[in-house]
Amino acid sequence: MQEKDSFYKQFWENLSPMGKVVMAVMTPIFAVVAGTERLIAKLTGSTYNEVNIVVYYLLMPLSWTVMIDYITKLPLLTPMFIIARVVFLWKDPMKFRDRCDWAFMKSVDFLLLFKRIGWNYIVSSVIICVVVPILIYIELIYAIIRL
Numbered sequence: 001m002q003e004k005d006s007f008y009k010q011f012w013e014n015l016s017p018m019g020k021v022v023m024a025v026m027t028p029i030f031a032v033v034a035g036t037e038r039l040i041a042k043l044t045g046s047t048y049n050e051v052n053i054v055v056y057y058l059l060m061p062l063s064w065t066v067m068i069d070y071i072t073k074l075p076l077l078t079p080m081f082i083i084a085r086v087v088f089l090w091k092d093p094m095k096f097r098d099r100c101d102w103a104f105m106k107s108v109d110f111l112l113l114f115k116r117i118g119w120n121y122i123v124s125s126v127i128i129c130v131v132v133p134i135l136i137y138i139e140l141i142y143a144i145i146r147l
Helices: 002-014 017-044 048-072 077-091 096-117 121-146
Strands: none
Touching (some): 017 048, 017 121, 048 077, 096 121
């Protein structure tokens, strides 16, 4: 435990003042989102990885397609999205849990790519998985309100 504490202490000390502000803002957001997903996993008897993949790869994109279909008055994207997901899951030789574990690890790998521009995993997770979706929802809801 002491080794882990010294790692975090060293990590914190190596941050710039702006980096400390960013981490002070991002860490609680990350903790709330991850904690919510862990709670949902516990309540549903699934895993954290399954909940994460269902939310980010199924539910959020599905909600966006529904909103876009409503905005365009062309119900095309939602049925196409549902058909594609059903076919993929039906034809997928992997078990759902195994597929979710694989997809989650690929997502982690993607988020870690942002180290190149100075974002750690927590910062990239919050920006890519919280801020960007919120901005997408704001834009779509604004477009719906303007109809």
